[in-house]
Amino acid sequence: MIYNWNGNSQLQLHDYGISTAAQLRSIMSQQGNDVVFSFANGEKLILRDEQLSTIEDRQFLLPLDxxxxxxxxxxxxxxxxxxxxxxxxxxxxxxxxxxxxxxxxxxxxxxxxxxxxxxxxxxxxxxxxxxxxxxxxxxxxxxxxxxxxxxxxxxxxxxxxxxxxxxxxxxxxxxxxxxxxxxxxxxxxxxxxxxxxxxxxxxxxxxxxxxxxxxxxxxxxxxxxxxxxxxxxxxxxxxxxxxxxxxxxxxxxxxxxxxxxx
Incomplete structure (x- = not known):
């Protein structure tokens, strides 16, 4: 659970097999007032009181290509x-x-x-x-x-x-x-x-x-x-x-x- 996400916040994941913003977008959903990441291993990450439309790709710290x-x-x-x-x-x-x-x-x-x-x-x-x-x-x-x-x-x-x-x-x-x-x-x-x-x-x-x-x-x-x-x-x-x-x-x-x- 992440609270107080804002435009300066950034997310970096390790060992989830995700290397592109598109892959992250595919597991994100709006559930009520929260944004939820649903990972293949069953884990979930919740951004409390956040809208999917406000999250930008630049906020994802992805592995170097x-x-x-x-x-x-x-x-x-x-x-x-x-x-x-x-x-x-x-x-x-x-x-x-x-x-x-x-x-x-x-x-x-x-x-x-x-x-x-x-x-x-x-x-x-x-x-x-x-x-x-x-x-x-x-x-x-x-x-x-x-x-x-x-x-x-x-x-x-x-x-x-x-x-x-x-x-x-x-x-x-x-x-x-x-x-x-x-x-x-x-x-x-x-x-x-x-x-x-x-x-x-x-x-x-x-x-x-x-x-x-x-x-x-x-x-x-x-x-x-x-x-x-x-x-x-x-x-x-x-x-x-x-x-x-x-x-x-x-x-x-x-x-x-x-x-x-x-």
């Missing part, structure tokens, strides 16, 4: 981790924010008060030796990003950060301004972990963030206690981008299980 989209412009099935090697022009993901790779801004968002460094195999930070931290693992098309506490003896090299994590983005590799973006991911539930499909101010980039940990005062999460349980977040196969226009994609996820579809 992917046949109307252009060709896929970006995808990753995560059968392997394709880290960018700019010298060889190979790979589709980078694991840092670029710039001076000895500066902390390349590995964390300092202005956000984040308490992790986004690392990758071979990460040295401001030190001169490999810290031997790898947050990424892949199995059967599933990318897992693991956030871990950083040992005290490695903290200086890791810019004083308490945790290591991983991040994938397409800065300088791929861009898409308009289009359909999708990621399938298992989101973390640990306090302090933040996951999502992130974009920048003027475009959308595929950035995959694992163990996105924020400090006190951040409205989006809570600081993890020292030596908190490590977080594991798998990302399942496929990162895809479809558009008829130019593209800039950012696919971000805290360790999760999912695909990215653009």
């Amino acid at each position: 992917t046949s109307k989209l252009g060709a896929i412009t970006f995808q990753d099935e995560f059968n392997s981790l394709q880290i960018r090697d700019f010298s060889l022009d190979t790979g589709i993901w980078r694991t840092d924010f670029g710039g001076n790779l000895k500066d902390q801004w390349a590995y964390t968002l300092v202005s956000n008060g984040e308490v992790q460094a986004y690392v990758q195999p071979g990460f040295q930070g401001r030190g001169e030796a490999d810290l031997d931290i790898n947050p990424f693992s892949i199995s059967d098309g599933v990318l897992t990003i693991t956030a871990r506490p950083i040992p005290d003896e490695q903290s200086y090299a890791a810019y004083g950060r308490e945790y290591s994590s991983g991040m994938l983005n397409t800065f300088g590799i791929f861009e898409q301004k308009h289009g359909y973006f999708e990621i399938r991911a298992e989101m973390p539930t640990a306090a302090g972990a933040l996951a999502g499909l992130l974009d920048d101010d003027q475009s959308v980039r595929a950035e995959h963030r694992g163990g996105h940990l924020r400090g006190p005062g951040d409205h989006a999460g809570h600081r993890l206690p020292p030596r908190a349980r490590r977080g594991r977040h798998p990302v399942r196969r496929r990162a895809e981008a479809r558009s008829r226009r130019h593209a800039h994609l950012r696919h971000a996820v805290d360790p999760g299980d999912g695909d990215l579809l653009l």
